[in-house]
Amino acid sequence: MTQMLLNALLLALRAIRRNLMRSFLTVLGVVIGVAAVITMVTLGNGATHMVSDQISSLGSNLLILRPGQQLGPGRDSAGAASFKLADVEAIQTQVPALKAVAPVVGSKVTLVAGNQNWQSQVNGTSNAYFVAGNWNIAAGRQFEEDEEAAGKAVCIIGATVKRQLFPKGSPIGDEVRVKNFSCEIIGLLQGKGQGAMGQDQDDVVLMPIRTAQRRLTGNVNDVSTLMLSLRDGVAADPVMEQIRKLMRERRRLSENADDDFNVMDTKQIAETLSGTIRTMTGLLGAVAAVSLLVGGIGIMNIMLVSVTERTREIGIRLAIGALEHEVLLQFLIEAVALSALGGLIGIVLALFVCLCLTALMHMPFLFNPGINLLAFLFSGAIGIVFGYMPARRAASLDPIVALRFE
Amino acid sequence: MNTGTLISLRAITKTYGEGVAAFQALKGIDLDIAAGQFVAIMGPSGSGKSTALNILGCLDAPTSGAYGFRDIPVEALTRNQRALLRRHYLGFVFQGFNLLSRTSAQENVELPLLYRGAESAQRHAAAREALAQVGLTGWEHHTPAELSGGQQQRVAIARAIVTRPLVLLADEPTGNLDSQRGHEIMDLLTALNREQGITVIMVTHEPEMAHYADRVVKFVDGWVESDSRKERHSPPTLPLSGEERTQHGRCDTPLTREAGGVNERGPGTP
Numbered sequence: 135m136t137q138m139l140l141n142a143l144l145l146a147l148r149a150i151r152r153n154l155m156r157s158f159l160t161v162l163g164v165v166i167g168v169a170a171v172i173t174m175v176t177l178g179n180g181a182t183h184m185v186s187d188q189i190s191s192l193g194s195n196l197l198i199l200r201p202g203q204q205l206g207p208g209r210d211s212a213g214a215a216s217f218k219l220a221d222v223e224a225i226q227t228q229v230p231a232l233k234a235v236a237p238v239v240g241s242k243v244t245l246v247a248g249n250q251n252w253q254s255q256v257n258g259t260s261n262a263y264f265v266a267g268n269w270n271i272a273a274g275r276q277f278e279e280d281e282e283a284a285g286k287a288v289c290i291i292g293a294t295v296k297r298q299l300f301p302k303g304s305p306i307g308d309e310v311r312v313k314n315f316s317c318e319i320i321g322l323l324q325g326k327g328q329g330a331m332g333q334d335q336d337d338v339v340l341m342p343i344r345t346a347q348r349r350l351t352g353n354v355n356d357v358s359t360l361m362l363s364l365r366d367g368v369a370a371d372p373v374m375e376q377i378r379k380l381m382r383e384r385r386r387l388s389e390n391a392d393d394d395f396n397v398m399d400t401k402q403i404a405e406t407l408s409g410t411i412r413t414m415t416g417l418l419g420a421v422a423a424v425s426l427l428v429g430g431i432g433i434m435n436i437m438l439v440s441v442t443e444r445t446r447e448i449g450i451r452l453a454i455g456a457l458e459h460e461v462l463l464q465f466l467i468e469a470v471a472l473s474a475l476g477g478l479i480g481i482v483l484a485l486f487v488c489l490c491l492t493a494l495m496h497m498p499f500l501f502n503p504g505i506n507l508l509a510f511l512f513s514g515a516i517g518i519v520f521g522y523m524p525a526r527r528a529a530s531l532d533p534i535v536a537l538r539f540e
Numbered sequence: 541m542n543t544g545t546l547i548s549l550r551a552i553t554k555t556y557g558e559g560v561a562a563f564q565a566l567k568g569i570d571l572d573i574a575a576g577q578f579v580a581i582m583g584p585s586g587s588g589k590s591t592a593l594n595i596l597g598c599l600d601a602p603t604s605g606a607y608g609f610r611d612i613p614v615e616a617l618t619r620n621q622r623a624l625l626r627r628h629y630l631g632f633v634f635q636g637f638n639l640l641s642r643t644s645a646q647e648n649v650e651l652p653l654l655y656r657g658a659e660s661a662q663r664h665a666a667a668r669e670a671l672a673q674v675g676l677t678g679w680e681h682h683t684p685a686e687l688s689g690g691q692q693q694r695v696a697i698a699r700a701i702v703t704r705p706l707v708l709l710a711d712e713p714t715g716n717l718d719s720q721r722g723h724e725i726m727d728l729l730t731a732l733n734r735e736q737g738i739t740v741i742m743v744t745h746e747p748e749m750a751h752y753a754d755r756v757v758k759f760v761d762g763w764v765e766s767d768s769r770k771e772r773h774s775p776p777t778l779p780l781s782g783e784e785r786t787q788h789g790r791c792d793t794p795l796t797r798e799a800g801g802v803n804e805r806g807p808g809t810p
């Protein structure tokens with residue numbers, strides 16, 4: 135029995151080798167299908183993992199209040215009035231469920247230090263920003279009260295800015311030129327890495343909001359964004375509703391006017407995002423699985439064609455004394471060997487593609503043995519299912535009919 | 541049990557097609573062939589020679605009549621039993637060579653041994669020996685496309701004899717060859733018949749090739765028109781009966797008692 139199987143395997147491998155080009159084209163569908171399934175699932179896993187990492191790094195209970203309507207199709211955030219410092223105070227005093235309220239103004243500015251320069255996001259804010267944004271100070275200190283009150287030219291820089299402008303040594307106490315004024319560096323933020331959308335969160339410079347208002351934006355009273363941190367164990371929805379009511383009142387919106395500002399729950403955003411990614415992964419995985427199936431049908435098609443093409447060969451084998459089940463076994467093994475080979479090539483290809491793409495997208499590469507095994511077994515099963523039919527047809531031919539076949 | 545009669549055909553008919561399109565290619569053939577004979581089947585084109593040879597080779601079934609192979613009623617055998625009969629007792633040389641393309645001569649010749657389950661070392665040796673017998677030493681690794689017509693025909697013969705069959709059936713083995721190559725092939729068949737005692741049944745339409753045989757059966761329109769024997773110039777050195785062949789270990793599976801007795805696999809290979 136084993137001898138017979140070995141012989142059948144030998145015959146099948148010889149047949150594959152004899153038609154190397156056609157064999158390759160046959161399994162191409164399976165190769166691509168397997169590679170697609172594995173790549174989709176692996177990348178999807180990586181993306182989901184990255185987003186859920188993001189949720190924790192954001193600070194778990196962060197709300198963001200911005201002027202303009204909720205972003206979405208046909209909506210417009212331009213033209214809505216900014217918040218005022220008085221709004222910040224009002225929220226601070228009237229919403230007790232908030233742990234920290236950080237006003238933010240900011241813009242993209244070119245920084246210069248020595249002979250280095252670098253474009254970065256410069257935010258004017260308060261010490262509440264560190265609480266709301268879940269930031270730690272790696273070196274140096276936070277703002278002092280008099281610095282905030284007087285709008286002194288001091289700043290705290292992110293890890294990327296430090297790397298770009300002060301590659302060597304501590305920047306604390308050094309000066310950095312922000313647009314047109316010089317600013318003393320008093321602190322260094324601990325690095326966070328990539329944000330959920332792939333942006334670099336560490337590419338940031340923080341300074342007292344007064345400083346930024348006076349020297350960068352020029353609007354001494356305007357606040358563009360508020361970062362609000364909920365107290366632990368507080369549900370976001372009622373607080374958001376409370377803030378909404380308060381802001382409608384303060385902005386004097388009439389009963390039936392739409393909000394001209396919006397409050398977002400970042401945790402909710404992140405969860406929605408990772409949910410979306412999961413759905414997308416499932417969908418793309420399903421599409422990839424269909425392509426694997428199509429690859430299987432390709433195998434069946436080529437096997438059928440090859441049976442027709444090889445009818446004379448089958449006639450020769452039968453005439454020489456091959457039994458029906460031996461021919462069946464040969465074709466079956468050929469199909470399984472082909473598709474399993476295709477599956478193996480597909481796995482290697484997927485590994486390569488995943489490594490490249492995850493490096494390119496700064497995503498974690500999570501090798502998933504389950505999906506690899508599944509895809510491989512599935513490709514083998516495709517060989518059995520789609521190899522059986524043509525194999526049956528080949529084996530049941532009358533030798534003389536097969537031999538006369540032209 | 542063996543009377544020297546290896547093959548007996550009784551009232552064999554073969555009808556192709558059905559209804560109005562039906563055509564009777566064989567109209568009642570009676571033929572006995574003894575072990576060790578060299579038989580040439582002659583006749584005009586379309587007289588049923590190939591049809592008869594295919595029936596003799598168990599590749600095709602007659603419409604009616606009885607075919608006894610070593611007293612086994614072939615028509616009672618199943619498809620697989622007939623395949624085993626071909627595997628263990630018959631060697632077939634097809635009119636169009638019918639070699640596997642893109643496959644070396646060596647692998648082509650090994651093919652029947654693969655189905656017999658022979659060990660690879662044994663297979664290689666036997667195939668090399670068979671190729672040497674047909675004068676193709678040094679051509680083992682050439683594919684059919686790299687061989688001339690005469691060489692392909694010789695590979696086909698090597699494949700047919702590598703299992704040391706009881707009967708070698710050849711359909712116009714010289715049909716595609718020039719006269720000199722044809723004579724070489726005939727010398728080879730004669731040698732196989734005389735020196736190894738292989739029964740040879742050959743279809744040909746060339747009288748000069750039929751000359752090599754010790755018996756000429758003429759077909760006309762699906763009938764046997766004449767059956768003439770001649771004395772051999774030099775009698776065969778090994779006019780063996782089937783039983784003696786078995787003792788010499790040449791024929792591996794004694795074709796047994798009854799129809800169902802054809803075993804899945806013989807006890808061994810030559």
Ligand SMILES: Nc1ncnc2c1ncn2[C@@H]1O[C@H](COP(=O)(O)OP(=O)(O)O)[C@@H](O)[C@H]1O
Pocket residue numbers: 556557563565583584585586587588589590591592
């Ligand atoms: N598969 C077939 N279907 C229908 N007719 C056939 C078939 N094979 C052979 N014949 C017919 O049977 C007759 C005998 O054919 P064949 O045995 O090949 O003759 P020969 O080999 O003597 O030339 C021919 O008339 C041929 O047309």
Ligand SMILES: [Mg+2]
Pocket residue numbers: 589590591
């Ligand atoms: Mg013919």
